[in-house]
Amino acid sequence: MAKTGARRATLATIAEAAGVSLPTVSKVLNGKDDVAADTRARIRNLFEEHNYVPVGTRRTSNKALVDLVFSALDSPWAVEIIRGVVESGLDVVVSSMTNAPRRLRWAESLVKERRAGALVVTSELTSADRRILQRAQIPLVVIDPVDLPDPDLPSVGATNWGGGLSATEHLIELGHRRIGVIGGPPGFLCSRARIDGYRTALERAEVAFDADLVRHGDFHHEGGYRRAFELLELPERPTAIFAGSDEQALGTVEAARVSGLSVPADLSVVGFDDLPVARWSSPPLTTVRQPLAEMGQHAGRMLAELIADNPLNSHRVELATQLTVRSSTAPPA
Amino acid sequence: MAKTGARRATLATIAEAAGVSLPTVSKVLNGKDDVAADTRARIRNLFEEHNYVPVGTRRTSNKALVDLVFSALDSPWAVEIIRGVVESGLDVVVSSMTNAPRRLRWAESLVKERRAGALVVTSELTSADRRILQRAQIPLVVIDPVDLPDPDLPSVGATNWGGGLSATEHLIELGHRRIGVIGGPPGFLCSRARIDGYRTALERAEVAFDADLVRHGDFHHEGGYRRAFELLELPERPTAIFAGSDEQALGTVEAARVSGLSVPADLSVVGFDDLPVARWSSPPLTTVRQPLAEMGQHAGRMLAELIADNPLNSHRVELATQLTVRSSTAPPA
Numbered sequence: 001m002a003k004t005g006a007r008r009a010t011l012a013t014i015a016e017a018a019g020v021s022l023p024t025v026s027k028v029l030n031g032k033d034d035v036a037a038d039t040r041a042r043i044r045n046l047f048e049e050h051n052y053v054p055v056g057t058r059r060t061s062n063k064a065l066v067d068l069v070f071s072a073l074d075s076p077w078a079v080e081i082i083r084g085v086v087e088s089g090l091d092v093v094v095s096s097m098t099n100a101p102r103r104l105r106w107a108e109s110l111v112k113e114r115r116a117g118a119l120v121v122t123s124e125l126t127s128a129d130r131r132i133l134q135r136a137q138i139p140l141v142v143i144d145p146v147d148l149p150d151p152d153l154p155s156v157g158a159t160n161w162g163g164g165l166s167a168t169e170h171l172i173e174l175g176h177r178r179i180g181v182i183g184g185p186p187g188f189l190c191s192r193a194r195i196d197g198y199r200t201a202l203e204r205a206e207v208a209f210d211a212d213l214v215r216h217g218d219f220h221h222e223g224g225y226r227r228a229f230e231l232l233e234l235p236e237r238p239t240a241i242f243a244g245s246d247e248q249a250l251g252t253v254e255a256a257r258v259s260g261l262s263v264p265a266d267l268s269v270v271g272f273d274d275l276p277v278a279r280w281s282s283p284p285l286t287t288v289r290q291p292l293a294e295m296g297q298h299a300g301r302m303l304a305e306l307i308a309d310n311p312l313n314s315h316r317v318e319l320a321t322q323l324t325v326r327s328s329t330a331p332p333a
Numbered sequence: 334m335a336k337t338g339a340r341r342a343t344l345a346t347i348a349e350a351a352g353v354s355l356p357t358v359s360k361v362l363n364g365k366d367d368v369a370a371d372t373r374a375r376i377r378n379l380f381e382e383h384n385y386v387p388v389g390t391r392r393t394s395n396k397a398l399v400d401l402v403f404s405a406l407d408s409p410w411a412v413e414i415i416r417g418v419v420e421s422g423l424d425v426v427v428s429s430m431t432n433a434p435r436r437l438r439w440a441e442s443l444v445k446e447r448r449a450g451a452l453v454v455t456s457e458l459t460s461a462d463r464r465i466l467q468r469a470q471i472p473l474v475v476i477d478p479v480d481l482p483d484p485d486l487p488s489v490g491a492t493n494w495g496g497g498l499s500a501t502e503h504l505i506e507l508g509h510r511r512i513g514v515i516g517g518p519p520g521f522l523c524s525r526a527r528i529d530g531y532r533t534a535l536e537r538a539e540v541a542f543d544a545d546l547v548r549h550g551d552f553h554h555e556g557g558y559r560r561a562f563e564l565l566e567l568p569e570r571p572t573a574i575f576a577g578s579d580e581q582a583l584g585t586v587e588a589a590r591v592s593g594l595s596v597p598a599d600l601s602v603v604g605f606d607d608l609p610v611a612r613w614s615s616p617p618l619t620t621v622r623q624p625l626a627e628m629g630q631h632a633g634r635m636l637a638e639l640i641a642d643n644p645l646n647s648h649r650v651e652l653a654t655q656l657t658v659r660s661s662t663a664p665p666a
Contacts, residue, residue: 065426073415074609076412076608078412079406082415092427093426093427095419096416113424221613251613253615276407280580280610281615282586282615311343
C-alpha cells in the first residue's frame, strides 16, 4: 500500500529507484521485450512496491458522458449555455468544431470516444455528421437551430418571432415610427423570424414598412456597427433601431456615439439575447431575453431521456423570450 | 445487423416486438430472474435482432478525461479559459463547484468518476480538496490562483503587478496626477499585486499616494459602479480611474454617465482582462490584456505532462499582461 498523502509515484521515481533510464522503465510498462529479464523483473517489482498506476488504466466510470459541441468558442453566449447544460446534471465534455483532433470530423471523434450523446450548438450541422451519429446510435439534440430542423431531430430554440414582435411594439408604444432593424445573416431562419416579428408589429400599428430600414449584419459587434452607420446616414434617419442581437446593439450604441448621437435621447436601441454584457452596457440595454441557460438545461434533460431510451414529449421545444426594459430606449426627441 | 440509418432500437421497440411490458424488458436487460425462461430467451433474441446496445456499455474510451472546475459559471471570462484548455487537446469535462452531484465535494466527484486530472479556476481551493485529489493520485493544475500558491502546486497566472504598473504609467503619461484605483476583494493577492503596481507607478513618477483614492470592489460590475461613485463624489475627484477588471471598468463608465461625466473627456478609465466586452464597450475600453485563453492552453499542457508522468519545467508560470490602448483614456481636460 502506498502511504496516504504520499507523493504519487511517477515513471521517474521508478527509474531512479531501479537505477535505469526513463525509456527503459517505459519499455517495461508497455510490454516491450528488449529489456533484460532481470531488469524487467526488478522494475515490475518496483511498480508494485510504489503502487504505480499506469495512466491508461486510471479511467473507467459508468456515468454517461456527452459532448457539447460549439461551432466556435468565441462568444460570452457560450458560457450561458454551458452553465445550463451543466445544471441538467450531465457530465459534459465541451468542444469546438474547429478543434476536432487530427482533422477528424467532430462527429467521427464523438463516435471514436464512444460518447453517450451529443448536444450541438451550430448553424453547420451537415447531413453527413447526422448520419455518422445515427449509425453509431448516438442520440443528438440541437440547441437554437438556425434552420427549421427536420421534425425528427430533437431541438430546443426560443420564440424568435415573438421576441422581434415585442421589441418593435415597445418602440412603437414609446412613439417611434421610423424604426430600423438589423438582422443576422439572411440565411439564418432565427434572424428572419425576428424580422418578421418586426414587420408584423409595424403592420398592427399601421406603420408603413420601408425596406431601406432593414439591414443584415452577422450578429456580431462589427456587423451591428457597420449597418447602424448605414441606417444613421439615411436622408431620413431612424429614431430607433432593433439591433437583432446584444452584440449588434452594442455596435449600434458605438455607431451612435461616433456619430455624435446620444442613446437614448437621440436614438433608442433594443438588443436580443440579454447576455450579462447587456446589463453592463452604458446605458444598460433594453433587450429581448433569450433564456440561453434554460435552453441548455432543457436540451440536457432531453438528451438524458434519449440516452435512457425514454420517449420525448416533444421533439421541438421553443422557450419563451421576454422583453427586458432598461435605459437604452426612450420616447423620440 | 441493424439497417444503416435505421432508427435506433429502444427498450420500447423491443417491448412492442416481444408483446411484453417495458418493465419486463428492463428486468431481462438487468439480469433479474423473475421473468419466465422462454420470455427471457425471446427478449434476448430481439435484443440481438435489433442490435440493441445497452446504455451502460456505450461508453469506453482510452483518452484521458480531465475536469475543468470553476467556482461558478457566471462570467464571459470562463469561455476564454475553456477555449484555451480545449485548444490544448485535452478532453475536458466542464463543471462548477456549485454543481457537484448529490452534495459531494467536487474533488470527491472527480475521484468517483476517475478523472485523469483536474484544472481548477478558483479562489476556493481548500487543503481538504487537495488532499482528496492527492490520495487518488489525480494531478492538479490551478489557473490564475488568487493566493500565492504552495510552491509544490502547479499553477498558471498572469503578471498582475506588471499590469497594474503599465495601466497607471499610461495614465501618468497622458498627464493625469489624481488617479483612482478600484481593486478586487482585499483578500485576493492578484488584486493586491495590481494595486502595488499602481503604487509603484505613482512613486516612480513622484506622484503622492493618497489612500482615499484606493477602493475595493468585488471585480464585478456592481462593485465597480459603487466604488466609482464614491471616487467621483470626493471633494477633489480623480480625473482617471484604473478599475482593476473590465467588469469594474464598465461599471465605472456607467457611474460617469449617470454623474453627467463623459468618458474620456471628463474621466479616463482603464480596465483589466481585455474580454471581448472591452472592445464592445462605448467607448471601447483601454485595458490590460490578461491572456486567459493562453493561460488555459498552458495549464492544459502542464496537466498533460503530469498525466504522462513527465516532469514540469516550472511549477509556477506567469504569462505576460499587456496594455491595450483604445478610446476610454485621454489627457485630462
